[in-house]
Amino acid sequence: MPDFTLTLPATPNPFFFPFSILLSSVPLLGVSALLALALFKNLRNKTNHMSILIKGATLPEGKQSDILLEGNKISKIAPSLAEPADEKIDAKGKLLLPGFINTHAHSAMSLLRGFADDMSLKRWLETKIWPAEKKMSETDVYWGTMLAAAEMIRSGTTCFSDMYFHPDSVHKAATDSGMRAMVGYSVLDLGDSAKRKSELALSESFLKKHSKAKQGRVFVSVQPHAPNTCSKELLIASLEQAKNYNAKLHIHLSETRREVFELLQKTKMRPVDYLASLGFLSPNVILAHCVWLTKQEIKVLAHHGASVSHNPVSNMKLASGGVAPIPEMLESGVNVALGTDGAASNNSLSMFEVMKTASLLQKNMRWDEQSINAQQSFDFATRNGAKALGIDAGEIKEGKLADLILLDLNAPNMLPAHSLISNIVYSAHAGNVTDSIIDGKIVMRNRKVLAFDEEKVLEEAKKAAQRIAYS
Ligand SMILES: [Zn+2]
Numbered sequence: 001m002p003d004f005t006l007t008l009p010a011t012p013n014p015f016f017f018p019f020s021i022l023l024s025s026v027p028l029l030g031v032s033a034l035l036a037l038a039l040f041k042n043l044r045n046k047t048n049h050m051s052i053l054i055k056g057a058t059l060p061e062g063k064q065s066d067i068l069l070e071g072n073k074i075s076k077i078a079p080s081l082a083e084p085a086d087e088k089i090d091a092k093g094k095l096l097l098p099g100f101i102n103t104h105a106h107s108a109m110s111l112l113r114g115f116a117d118d119m120s121l122k123r124w125l126e127t128k129i130w131p132a133e134k135k136m137s138e139t140d141v142y143w144g145t146m147l148a149a150a151e152m153i154r155s156g157t158t159c160f161s162d163m164y165f166h167p168d169s170v171h172k173a174a175t176d177s178g179m180r181a182m183v184g185y186s187v188l189d190l191g192d193s194a195k196r197k198s199e200l201a202l203s204e205s206f207l208k209k210h211s212k213a214k215q216g217r218v219f220v221s222v223q224p225h226a227p228n229t230c231s232k233e234l235l236i237a238s239l240e241q242a243k244n245y246n247a248k249l250h251i252h253l254s255e256t257r258r259e260v261f262e263l264l265q266k267t268k269m270r271p272v273d274y275l276a277s278l279g280f281l282s283p284n285v286i287l288a289h290c291v292w293l294t295k296q297e298i299k300v301l302a303h304h305g306a307s308v309s310h311n312p313v314s315n316m317k318l319a320s321g322g323v324a325p326i327p328e329m330l331e332s333g334v335n336v337a338l339g340t341d342g343a344a345s346n347n348s349l350s351m352f353e354v355m356k357t358a359s360l361l362q363k364n365m366r367w368d369e370q371s372i373n374a375q376q377s378f379d380f381a382t383r384n385g386a387k388a389l390g391i392d393a394g395e396i397k398e399g400k401l402a403d404l405i406l407l408d409l410n411a412p413n414m415l416p417a418h419s420l421i422s423n424i425v426y427s428a429h430a431g432n433v434t435d436s437i438i439d440g441k442i443v444m445r446n447r448k449v450l451a452f453d454e455e456k457v458l459e460e461a462k463k464a465a466q467r468i469a470y471s
Helices: 016-024 026-047 107-112 121-134 138-154 167-177 193-213 232-244 257-267 271-277 295-304 312-317 326-332 351-366 374-389 420-427 454-470
Strands: 052-058 064-070 073-078 087-090 094-098 100-105 157-162 180-187 218-224 248-253 285-289 307-310 335-338 404-408 433-438 441-445
Touching: 052 404, 094 374, 094 420, 100 138, 100 285, 100 307, 100 335, 100 351, 100 374, 107 121, 107 138, 107 167, 107 454, 138 157, 138 167, 138 441, 138 454, 157 167, 157 374, 157 433, 167 180, 167 193, 167 218, 180 193, 180 248, 193 218, 193 232, 218 232, 232 248, 248 271, 257 271, 271 295, 295 326, 307 374, 312 351, 326 335, 326 351, 335 351, 335 374, 351 374, 351 420, 374 420
Parallel strands: 052 087, 052 094, 100 157, 157 180, 180 218, 218 248, 248 285, 285 307, 307 335
Antiparallel strands: 052 064, 064 073, 094 404, 404 433, 433 441
């Protein structure tokens, strides 16, 4: 493992003080035990099970409400609450939203932001991105993921689904960042059986190490890269791994015409039909991109209940050419969520931009101003994302996970408030997000990131990016 030198505030040891009393003074045993219990409970409250009372927040539908968070859940929503809480947030003049769920990211590619732009996908990958990625160490991936986490938190994202290499580093960064995340190791073999074996072993060792926490804030996934870069055997083995570890499958699909034609030539099947023929499709699968689909393929996706991660900004920037048939997917009942893709092809990780683009792209392409309205785009970024990743979040409801953000309603671009949902999707930007709560913990307060030392992250990420790009 790399030498991670991130300095975090030391976690207080709840056992140190009581044990020192116990050892030094036997007659005080009873008092000490009580003190130990009280101290331990207090620390648990402060570190793990903090309650937060949010007062006077405006909800997306426009009404004002108080919201009590206990543990990592939303426990009460009412016009006025006076429950005692460890922390109170005055949210007058602020809009409370479920945090955004970025269902397709390659977080550490934040180190390659702006490194190569305005190139064809093939040249971009072969001459710039792949050579740079070869130079990325485990430590680089850690700092790159932390940089992405800082950007995501500041732009209202509370959960991300990551697909990259050095997954231990991504897992550690996700854990340290305070964000909710689905993390896995992206495998590909290009038909090489030796590579398949080693890739599967790496994925297996990652799953073995981290799958116990699958119900926790950071959980695992299985990630065959794409049907054209993975052999049939690797896809089937990945499916088995996902079943064994009760993990989601995350895969690229039909991003470009080239890959569709390649697969057609090789298998005589279109990508969705090919995956269906392997028994790969189910509600457990998240398919990134899905730009070049036929109506028949959409029906197959709907039949199997697979989720689509739509990445319109990345698709447009890489000139994928087509437009993902989102209205047809919705009509067939496919669950559509949103993703940024990596920062090398977006180049931002802001879900505000993705929501807006998802809506504008369909309107413009179809000459239909009603296509993908603001509410639909917002739902893609929140509740549909939660459904895709299998987490009980994405909505402000009692019992849901406390993954929430606050936006400043008095910022010039948020006024007037004729329609909050229009402002959220068509006008809001990252700078409007003031606070972020993830898993019931405040990770950003008044635009100060509390979960980690952000200054250190920015410094280390700058150093790593410099070395990768120019060494
Ligand atoms: Zn991708």
